[in-house]
Amino acid sequence: MSVKSEHGTAIGSAGVSTEKKLVSGAMSVDLAKEGQRAVQAPLGQALLTAADRDDRIVGLSADLAKYTDLHVFRDAFPDRFYQIGMAEQALLGAAAGLAMEGFVPFASTYSVFATRRAYDWLALDIAEPNLNVNMVCALPGLTTGYGPSHQATEDIAILRGLPNLTIVDPCDATDIMQAVPQLIAHDGPTYTRILRGRVPQVLDEYGYEFELGKAKLIRDGADVLIISSGLMTENALEAAKVLQQDGVDVAVLHSPTLKPFDSEMVLKEVARDRLILTAENHTVIGGLFDSVAHELALEGVTKQVTPIGLPDEFLDAGALPTLYDRYGLSVAKIVETVRGRM
């Protein structure tokens, strides 16, 4: 029997094609490209700085400290770290209990597990009593080629409906390191989509500073506005450089806090007469695009917005560059989408 795969590659009965292909990376690969400015374990580093000054900070993980950069904290403060084992419900419950006793827990696992496996604990133990628990979760959206079991393509859609919860989708090491003290100071629950390992450093070049709850204009442009979050801000900025060469002037508005959403800033930027797109590392349902559309509808603004984001599908396994191209998230594909809309 011979089947034609969805992506057009003919697969023979042996299931082997001779074409040279990219190979899926490890479960979690470094996002920083060769030669790019990057910071090693920005979450871990920022937590060390904060924990040195603040005894209330404790760490917990469900067998993924090493893969969420919480091992940096664990190794420096072993008596302030709780290994919960592969038990995400118990992880979030324990984090809630510690917060009730006055501590400020950072609980880590992968995004899929915190949201899909332990949602009831996140909702009822942490969000409802409005506790200062900070969930720092790796592999957000499409950041692994491992397949749907590890791709948190709808984590924001799951969480946006939860009252009290602050949701952060950082772009780079600058965002993560500046966010940590603000997450601690914020007296309520937070969920942050962590980038781990060698994380690119991008936004500091633009004189940017992270502010919880605020969207920031990273670069201005007269023709196009891309509203972005997470690692898509980096891609949007790269795409803007490429389009600049064609004489297309692109503004990038980075909105790392998805909830509460900075509607004021977004509406202000949308008001100018430009082509508008959103760019997010998340399904186009229930994330940044929907947040923007929601604000426009409430305000009675009738403008077309083009979403760049993951499709409403369970994604393929594969090499990240292949998948970013396939699903339209790569710099080249953003450029193509913008040109197509001009």
Add this chain to the structure above:
Amino acid sequence: MTTEFRHTTISPERIVRVREAAFRIRQNALVEAEVQGQGYIGQALGFSDVLAALYADQLNLDPTDPEWEGRDRCLLSIGHYALAIYAALVEAKFFPQEELKTYATDGSRFPMSAMSTYTPGVEISGGSLGHGLPIANGMAMGLKRKNSTATVYNLLSDGELGEGSTWEAAAVAAHHELSNIIAIVDFNDQQADGKSTTMLSMEPITEKWESFGWETRRCDGNDVEAVLANLIELRELEAPRPRVLIVNTRLGKGVDFLEKREKLHFMRVAEEEWSLAQKQLHNSFADESAETDELREKERSTTEDGGRA
């Protein structure tokens, strides 16, 4: 890990005090339930002896300061035992007696399911089962960090043992040697769809907890003396292990016609039956008190005879 039940010597006065408290908690629960005409009255009556042992004896609490830092934390996973917990909190002077009649009415501090956001003295918002023990772990970790001597109690139901998170948390508590946790499992063999043991039997329950590394005891949950003795012993143990007491309770205990009625998770009681319920409760308490008096008399005579004290 289960040691032979060692009978802690408890004075008859102490037992009588707890029995009287249990009687009043039952009275309180009936007053609340009458407002609605229905509810989880079977569980409240069945669990009153345990609640009396806790709220009238074991728990260090300050009704004038429900968030007192030194208090024992009593976490009610089973939000549907709201009737019972309010009845106990009224007995412990957290609320005036009159407030019982506000139960489940709009604007009341006593909603149908017990929630920390509504009721001082209620530590967590239970209701979705399998949350109490995971939270208890975090509180126990936090209390140890603060060198507190407070104990975290978690009241669970037999049906709640079906939730996987309970067992995740049981493993975590043992691994982290959270000896400042005492869980109490109310085994009344009744859940929404029928008898627990015929639906998803968790027996042998005692062995399960033991194998998870817990100090485990099981007793008749309507025997005040046994409950008290076990709770005292579990609290005093030196073992670096979390503790659990499984109590077998009778739904409707203390009200004869409710004990005999078809066993139901959620009971309806007719309007004219409430006064009968209070009457039967009085009668069974009077019988129990007579027994206690007899025992006390016997004990005194043996002591006077030079028998063991």
